[in-house]
Amino acid sequence: MDMRPRSHPTYLAFVVHRVSGLLLALFLPLHFWALGTAISGEARLDGFLRWAENPLAKAAETILVILLAAHLAGGLRVLALEFLGWRSRQKDMVAASAGIALLVGLVFLLNVV
Structure with a gap:
């Protein structure tokens, strides 16, 4: 059994994948709240969209997209690991996922x- 140290890139990729999944799950109620404003009236939706134009909201959107991409890339890495087995190029796959x-x-x- 290959016990990698916690500083190994594959362990860090594991942590990023799990943390990004958790943060995305925590985001879901906010997403449903935003969707709820769309069905509760045009005025509330317009107010939400004006709020979403501020720089902090734009930064949060960018972080959300990075989390989504990190989770997707990490999931693809896990799938490759599952179906292709352990490869000596795991560090390369981690770097590609992050990139x-x-x-x-x-x-x-x-x-x-």
């Missing part, structure tokens, strides 16, 4: 601003 997540967040940020 993809940050790239998606940057592209989103550039399109938002």
Whole structure:
């Protein structure tokens, strides 16, 4: 049994995947609240959309997209691990997952601003 130290990149990828999933789950009630404003009237939705234009909300949206991308890339890494078995290139897969997540967040940020 291969016991990797907690400083190993694959352990850090595991932690990022779990934490991003948890944070996304905590975001869901806020998302449902925002959707609720859309069905409760045009005035409430317009007020919410005006609030969403502030820089703090834009930063939170960017972080959310990075979390989504990190969780997706980490999940794909786990699927590759499940179906392909342990490879010596796990560190490369971790780096690729992190790079993809940050790239998606940057592209989103550039399109938002």
